[in-house]
Amino acid sequence: MPASSQADKLLVQRVRSGDEEAWNELIARFEGRLLAFVESRTRQRARAEDVVQETFIGFLTSLPNYDSRRSLEGYLFSIAAHKLTDQLRREGRRPTLPLSPGTSSGASSWEPRGRDRPASSILRSGERRHLEENALAAAIREQIVQWQRRGDWEKVRAAELLFVRGWANRDVAARLGISEQTVANHKFEFIAKLRSAVRRQGLPEEVFPELYADSPDAGRQDDDR
């Protein structure tokens, strides 16, 4: 999935200049997928439409801060996710979380980004985190593309289940119909590639705990492919 396409960038540029036709076009292009995203949770069309409406309003109000290098669709989905979270919390379906472990401030509502931290602190650490995240995303993308080009779909699938779904090796092995050792080898290869990218780019190891959690759980073994 590429970052924002040229067509999206132009569309956003027109919206920024107040072009109503462009805004109408943006709504037409994205409302269906946003509605499907929200409705899968609300199960009610009218409420889902309200959330999508708030999403579009949220997009316009946050437009001055939108970085057009970022995927437009991804940005809209993230706003929709926030608006949906708010809606579900209002309905009492999404329980409020304590702000930090050990506290139980039921009165404070949860937000994905720490709202009560000083703006300067968020901005400073946000910039650094953004760079680290982009560097690791590029390394993961490079590995996925390489596997896809080689037709190593099994490795893409295994890495996705291990790291995106968080499944254990044995569950991945069972679902993909391969041995646990093969899963462990795929994991080893993936982590080794990412560690190398972290080293090459001089990123701090401690901010990627999964990469250094323990020694890789397998070396390359006989059934490595």
Place this chain on the structure above:
Amino acid sequence: MIHRFPQAALEAYLDEALPAEDMARIEKALRDEPKLAHELAALNARRDAGLHSLGAIWRRHRLSCPSREQLGSYLLGTLSREMADYVEFHVQMAGCRCCQANLADLEAHQAEADEIVQSRRRKYFQSSAGYLRRRRR
């Protein structure tokens, strides 16, 4: 009953990124088990402290998501076999919520398009059927 959710699933929950049924499962567990709320709060604190997780980065950047065009081709049955298999895996087993939404939207468009086609055919039929009956006399 104590629920054990992988950390990656809890992170995805915080981002409203799990498939709807998994989101509901965690919400139910949150109501039943106060400890889970603290586990989630700890994850938030880790994020605030600047720690990254591979799954969150993968998801946020949509690193393995098929393009919308590929999803459309999948519905039309014109993708290569291996890519079509991957799309199925990504949407169903990996449970990518954004791709599920895109696919549902494309399917809805397809259904709407079918309705338009059906309505056009009905119009052709209704406007011409009289001529057919005349020929049979």
